[in-house]
Amino acid sequence: MAMNAAAAPDAPLVYSAEEILTDPEVREPLVANGVRCHGGFDADGRYRSPRTRHRLPAIRAWQARLARDGDGLVDIPRALIPPQYPNAAQTKLLLREGVRDPVVRTLTMISIIEGFGAIIRDVRVPELGQLLIEPCDGTSLAHLGGGLFEAHARDEAGHRDQGGHKQMWEAARDLALENPTVPGDVLMRFMGRRNASRGRERAFPQLDEGLERMLQTMATVLVVEVFAENTFAWGQQVLSDPEVSADPGGAGAMVGYIRADENPHVEYLRTALSEVRARTLRSVAGGTIPGRTVVDGLLHRTLHSLTTERPRQQREDLRASLGESMRAARDPRHLAEEFDALETHWTPPARTGFEPVDPTS
Ligand SMILES: [Fe+2]
Ligand SMILES: [Fe+2]
Numbered sequence: 001m002a003m004n005a006a007a008a009p010d011a012p013l014v015y016s017a018e019e020i021l022t023d024p025e026v027r028e029p030l031v032a033n034g035v036r037c038h039g040g041f042d043a044d045g046r047y048r049s050p051r052t053r054h055r056l057p058a059i060r061a062w063q064a065r066l067a068r069d070g071d072g073l074v075d076i077p078r079a080l081i082p083p084q085y086p087n088a089a090q091t092k093l094l095l096r097e098g099v100r101d102p103v104v105r106t107l108t109m110i111s112i113i114e115g116f117g118a119i120i121r122d123v124r125v126p127e128l129g130q131l132l133i134e135p136c137d138g139t140s141l142a143h144l145g146g147g148l149f150e151a152h153a154r155d156e157a158g159h160r161d162q163g164g165h166k167q168m169w170e171a172a173r174d175l176a177l178e179n180p181t182v183p184g185d186v187l188m189r190f191m192g193r194r195n196a197s198r199g200r201e202r203a204f205p206q207l208d209e210g211l212e213r214m215l216q217t218m219a220t221v222l223v224v225e226v227f228a229e230n231t232f233a234w235g236q237q238v239l240s241d242p243e244v245s246a247d248p249g250g251a252g253a254m255v256g257y258i259r260a261d262e263n264p265h266v267e268y269l270r271t272a273l274s275e276v277r278a279r280t281l282r283s284v285a286g287g288t289i290p291g292r293t294v295v296d297g298l299l300h301r302t303l304h305s306l307t308t309e310r311p312r313q314q315r316e317d318l319r320a321s322l323g324e325s326m327r328a329a330r331d332p333r334h335l336a337e338e339f340d341a342l343e344t345h346w347t348p349p350a351r352t353g354f355e356p357v358d359p360t361s
Helices: 055-068 088-096 101-122 141-157 165-176 186-196 209-239 248-277 291-319 322-326 332-341
Strands: 028-032 035-041 280-282 288-290
Touching: 028 165, 035 165, 035 248, 055 141, 055 248, 088 101, 088 209, 088 332, 101 141, 101 165, 101 186, 101 209, 101 291, 101 322, 141 165, 141 248, 165 209, 165 248, 186 291, 209 248, 209 291, 248 291, 280 291, 288 291, 291 322, 322 332
Parallel strands: none
Antiparallel strands: 028 035, 280 288
């Protein structure tokens, strides 16, 4: 479902929050391993993502407007996406050897991270009219607090009686691995790591703090959403393999539905960041800063740290209990060697593509 800004559809540029949150028409709801989830299937049997009846045309219209104004749309280079650890070959090896615990942990961690995506609704949207020089009417920026953050939060964590991505990943895990026992310490480890990564210095202390915090969160979430593409590809590869999955059709399709739902997240975030990039921000001291300096600076900082930190964290998380789990195998030492030999070696590219421009050159 690629969105083509050049198509310039004439959908309206202004929506109520209710419209942004409206579901498309579906004939049949999505039920994941007995849990009613969001989204559903239309008359042609095609999966439709939740809350996209107006949200998708709206994003396309805002993108078309950026293109008409000659402003670019930020794009995270796919070469920056770190490989998933363990990779698909390593994961399948573990499952074939009856070592399920690390895979159950990884899938549970993914579902927890999805659920935490709901914090996007707690991001306070500051008075943009006072903090930006150019007006924001008819932009995605003007709709962040008016439906876009809320739709995103509901997609990730579920809403009322409908499960979201958290429940859909749990279903994919439980279908493929036949309702495995989930280790009790996955959430605790995740929380410990979250607390340890707090308290970073501000990149743009000359900006209104609320504005910087919102833009930093959006930049981080955009990068995490784009990086998740490798996780989804990994999930589909593993969970739809009949050799290691008990329900290759059902579990693989579930990951495919989640993947489709992520598209509007990536698209509205990069649209809104691009709209800021095309504007001028007021500093607290009464001066101005080009939006481009701020957005590129935040993306550069986020990409630089996540391309190095994320692969290391994933590896550490898994290896903390890998040796213990491998004892379930017939020949643990041989398995460990084979597992390590399959590792994907990867170094982040030297440049993020968002390096600050030297004003003297
Ligand atoms: Fe998600
Ligand atoms: Fe998402």
